[in-house]
Amino acid sequence: xxxxxxxxxxxxxxxxxxxxxxxxxxxxxxxxxxxxxxxxxxxxxxxxxxxxxxxxxxxxxxxxxxxxxxxxxxxxxxxxxxxxxxxxxxxxxxxxxxxxxxxxxxxxxxxxxxxxxxxxxxxxxxxxxxxxxxxxxxxxxxxxxxxxxxxxxxxxxxxxxxxxxxxxxxxxxxxxxxxxxxxxxxxxxxxxxxxxxxxxxxxxxxxxxxxxxxxxxxxxxxxxxxxxxxxxxxxxxxxxxxxxxxxxxxxxxxxxxxxxxxxxxxxxxxxxxxxxxxxxxxxxxxxxxxxxxxxxxxxxxxxxxxxxxxxxxxxxxxxx
Amino acid sequence: xxxxxxxxxxxxxxxxxxxxxxxxxxxxxxxxxxxxxxxxxxxxxxxxxxxxxxxxxxxxxxxxxxxxxxxxxxxxxxxxxxxxxxxxxxxxxxxxxxxxxxxxxxxxxxxxxxxxxxxxxxxxxxxxxxxxxxxxxxxxxxxxxxxxxxxxxxxxxxxxxxxxxxxxxxxxxxxxxxxxxxxxxxxxxxxxxxxxxxxxxxxxxxxxxxxxxxxxxxxxxxxxxxxxxxxxxxxxxxxxxxxxxxxxxxxxxxxxxxxxxxxxxxxxxxxxxxxxxxxxxxxxxxxxxxxxxxxxxxxxxxxxxxxxxxxxxxxxxxxxxxxxxxxxxxxxxxxxxxxxxxxxxxxxxxxxxxxxxxx
Numbered sequence: 001x002x003x004x005x006x007x008x009x010x011x012x013x014x015x016x017x018x019x020x021x022x023x024x025x026x027x028x029x030x031x032x033x034x035x036x037x038x039x040x041x042x043x044x045x046x047x048x049x050x051x052x053x054x055x056x057x058x059x060x061x062x063x064x065x066x067x068x069x070x071x072x073x074x075x076x077x078x079x080x081x082x083x084x085x086x087x088x089x090x091x092x093x094x095x096x097x098x099x100x101x102x103x104x105x106x107x108x109x110x111x112x113x114x115x116x117x118x119x120x121x122x123x124x125x126x127x128x129x130x131x132x133x134x135x136x137x138x139x140x141x142x143x144x145x146x147x148x149x150x151x152x153x154x155x156x157x158x159x160x161x162x163x164x165x166x167x168x169x170x171x172x173x174x175x176x177x178x179x180x181x182x183x184x185x186x187x188x189x190x191x192x193x194x195x196x197x198x199x200x201x202x203x204x205x206x207x208x209x210x211x212x213x214x215x216x217x218x219x220x221x222x223x224x225x226x227x228x229x230x231x232x233x234x235x236x237x238x239x240x241x242x243x244x245x246x247x248x249x250x251x252x253x254x255x256x257x258x259x260x261x262x263x264x265x266x267x268x269x270x271x272x273x274x275x276x277x278x279x280x281x282x283x284x285x286x287x288x289x290x291x292x293x294x295x296x297x298x299x300x301x302x303x304x305x306x307x308x309x310x311x312x313x314x315x316x317x318x319x320x
Numbered sequence: 321x322x323x324x325x326x327x328x329x330x331x332x333x334x335x336x337x338x339x340x341x342x343x344x345x346x347x348x349x350x351x352x353x354x355x356x357x358x359x360x361x362x363x364x365x366x367x368x369x370x371x372x373x374x375x376x377x378x379x380x381x382x383x384x385x386x387x388x389x390x391x392x393x394x395x396x397x398x399x400x401x402x403x404x405x406x407x408x409x410x411x412x413x414x415x416x417x418x419x420x421x422x423x424x425x426x427x428x429x430x431x432x433x434x435x436x437x438x439x440x441x442x443x444x445x446x447x448x449x450x451x452x453x454x455x456x457x458x459x460x461x462x463x464x465x466x467x468x469x470x471x472x473x474x475x476x477x478x479x480x481x482x483x484x485x486x487x488x489x490x491x492x493x494x495x496x497x498x499x500x501x502x503x504x505x506x507x508x509x510x511x512x513x514x515x516x517x518x519x520x521x522x523x524x525x526x527x528x529x530x531x532x533x534x535x536x537x538x539x540x541x542x543x544x545x546x547x548x549x550x551x552x553x554x555x556x557x558x559x560x561x562x563x564x565x566x567x568x569x570x571x572x573x574x575x576x577x578x579x580x581x582x583x584x585x586x587x588x589x590x591x592x593x594x595x596x597x598x599x600x601x602x603x604x605x606x607x608x609x610x611x612x613x614x615x616x617x618x619x620x621x622x623x624x625x626x627x628x629x630x631x632x633x634x635x636x637x638x639x640x641x642x643x644x645x646x647x648x649x650x651x652x653x654x655x656x657x658x659x660x661x662x663x664x665x666x667x668x669x670x671x672x673x674x675x676x677x678x679x
Contacts, residue, residue, distance in 0.1 A: 138350075138354050142671060148673075152357045152359075154359055154385045155385065156384075157403060158403050159404060182599075194594065205587075291386065
């Protein structure tokens, strides 16, 4: 085995041990009320885990013997919700937090016997990476007017899951597909607009260099062009960003089962002036029964291109 | 699992009930060095001792899914133990650049019980690459005093194969190809850093061009915040960079900064947009240096143009070179001349799915 693999395996084992230890400690604290773990979920996107306990807290002797339950914050799990199963309603006041630990005053609970307790814990990115693999194609395959990207996700280590919970679910396993949009914008902007921008650039440069003669000639040319439809640089910039927004882009992408679309947004970074790519989030759930998921993302390239062109045209005549 | 590996040819056994697969997959296409996931899910009661993977030359397994132990035996990988019963997968890559635009690599996965193969599944990895080639070029460039330089050098380049490319142009005479424009904030920082000591303001001189004042204000604020948080300027090569950083950090310079950013912003935004339009000349091609020009300084040499290109994973392919002789018939042969290179792009991309891939 390679050293990197050994390190990864060790790290996975250690993280699993920590998680198991945390869960054991929570169960230990709840022991007087016969905790029974009903579900354990890991949410990949939110990077948290959720464990649901069924608790039996009958009024009477047991409540008298254990008046308070304490779960120290260092355990790593926090209280999320307490549900009264006899009355089918949430128990609002039940758990308190004093900065160091979660506290339940059992004597304040209603007379019901059966409860759901939901606890949530943080999961590190490293742990998730050891647990799940997500991949998407780097380049699309073009099928007529549609661009197709393959997407795949799989559980890497089912043993970890079995140790924790045999029917464990990992929800919202997210894959990002990056779709390049730069060329659509470049071709949708009419040459006249580009020419006028070029002239603006020359004019600004002439003004700042103090070349009066050139400045006057360029101003003359610029005024002659003023009757052609035009967008200001900032309007153009805002328009291009709106065309790469999730709101506009979402109607041009779809995925097949078992995947669903999640967040769609332009890839923003300090070094990008105009968006060049749109990040499309794709999600699926993985479980012991479905350890791997395969699918495709379809981008309606031609439709998007046509819509971008017509949006640009819609904007232009207003600026005559 | 059986640890007794047989090296002789195994026969497929029809006497034991076949393994029923509920899901199988190989990524339908990939670039060289792109990760290719493969998986198989089957009924938990299926019987086999071990799984044997035949790996084609220059391919390697990067990662396993749900595998407890494995070993390499010659060109094969033998999976001895799984972490749970009915699922197994791995990620492969081709570790070299292919010569053809599309190459198929066969990966065979055998499930072995005793010395019999219970099930044999063949996966085809479709590896595709882009290819750039010259279709048309001028046989000679003739410079005359009345030459229209805009229509002097016309090239036809073909992009075939598969996938996006990034093309960098290199010339052996004159012209140095740098990106025309820096990205917005970085360029703003660079310009400000060179003029922050100046007392003069050009704010009153630029009323000809309209720019949305709200936009200017918003961007100025964003820029100043980024500089103050230290997210910018890290790689600027300026002699007085430290002075500039101190100047930005000084609250009393705030008004002057807003003024300077506002003055520069519009120029930078226009430059950035023009650069953006120039940078993506056709679908699937990125020209980080924008459209190239030849700067003719001494016209006694040939122009040598070299187009280097990479795919979106950064794999670099054999560059394309064009040599064109120059004949200078101008009266003043020493005058520098800027000659744009006009490129016509021809597309001939393959569809790996139509080339026999299954998905």
